[in-house]
Amino acid sequence: MRKWFSVILGLLLIFGCGFGFVQYMKSYQLDVTTMETVKPVRLIQAGELITSDMLKIVSIPTVQHMDNAITEQQKIEGKRAIVPIGETEEFLSWKIGEDTLYPTADETYIGFKVDIVGAVNNMVRRGDKVEVWVEYTEPKLLDESGNIIDPDLLALTNDVAIKTLAGMKKIYNELLIPDLTVAYVKDQEGKEIIDLIPTNNLGIPLSSWQRDQENMERYRQNASAQPAYITFIISESDYAKFAEGQKEGVIKLGLPGNSESIGTIIPSESTKAEDVKN
Incomplete structure (x- = not known):
């Protein structure tokens, strides 16, 4: 009886160590291969002022991160989009600029x-x-x-x-x-002309990529x-x-x-x- 007890205990220890090692490796791999970055909650149109409610922090594979992408939310808030920025995109430095829609001295x-x-x-x-x-x-x-x-x-x-x-x-x-x-x-x-966010008439849930595709196809075709x-x-x-x-x-x-x-x-x-x- 003791013999079987020792065998079972040994197997449990081996299984526990193996399971723990696998979990550790997965956690290590996740830490090494992913990172946090900033993406839009929805498609941001060119010329829009970017506010905090338009931004979200997401984790992405490190290999997908663009070198010139901005990963700090405070550096994006208050800027204006120079080009349309989709849900699946990072905020590249050339896609946003200062809010310059105010006259200078001349x-x-x-x-x-x-x-x-x-x-x-x-x-x-x-x-x-x-x-x-x-x-x-x-x-x-x-x-x-x-x-x-x-x-x-x-x-x-x-x-x-x-x-x-x-x-x-x-x-x-x-x-x-x-x-x-x-x-x-x-x-x-006297109301500002904006682009309305298109809705899916079929009621079928769309992925971020599919929404970006649909929004770009309707770019500036859905004015308010x-x-x-x-x-x-x-x-x-x-x-x-x-x-x-x-x-x-x-x-x-x-x-x-x-x-x-x-x-x-x-x-x-x-x-x-x-x-x-x-």
């Missing part, structure tokens, strides 16, 4: 009326950098050196006029401001309302270009990276009246 807020087409088919949002183009009512005439030709010169027939007109080039549109900051895009009631007003952070010199462009033609807005994303600023009533007089 800038100011200037607002305009805008419609759904003017806001690039309702794709422009707070924090975007847009291109400002002018589509001239009458083509601008340039000589070979790029200087503007006086339209009155067309009525002359002397040798100088003929030589100038020989190298004439017509410009139908022109980029006025390449990088203008959008401070606000609001609806008729139709735009009525747009406000820029603009310098005096850029506003002078903007105002001159309104006098000479139609102002167009573009979102860089998409050649089809072009919208039109609605002329003010005073501008329309002056155009009629002219």
Whole structure:
């Protein structure tokens, strides 16, 4: 009886040691191969101000960690997203920036009326950098050196006029401001236009990866309302270009990276009246 008792006790000791060793190795492996990092609770749109309720601490395999990812939550709060950041992504340093949606000493807020087409088919949002183009009512005439030709010169027939007109080039549109900051895009009631978080109509639970895929496919296709007003952070010199462009033609807005994303600023009533007089 003692013999069997000793055998059973020995087996239990061996099993216990083996089990303990396995658990220790698993714990060691977990400590070595995983780490804590910060990820979004949901898709963060470009231009959004990042707050604490948008962030969560998660454990990931160390091999999945990006070298330039920020792992300290306090270094992310208060920043603005430069590009969309999905649930499965870490906060890479180049994807976020300082909250700069306030005028500096030489800038100011200037607002305009805008419609759904003017806001690039309702794709422009707070924090975007847009291109400002002018589509001239009458083509601008340039000589070979790029200087503007006086339209009155067309009525002359002397040798100088003929030589100038020989190298004439017509410009139908022109980029006025390449990088203008959008401070606000609001609806008729003065509410900020935002992107609504899409819901799964089928009621099927989605993984973080699937939600990111679905959200990116619907990127800026689910606006909260139709735009009525747009406000820029603009310098005096850029506003002078903007105002001159309104006098000479139609102002167009573009979102860089998409050649089809072009919208039109609605002329003010005073501008329309002056155009009629002219």
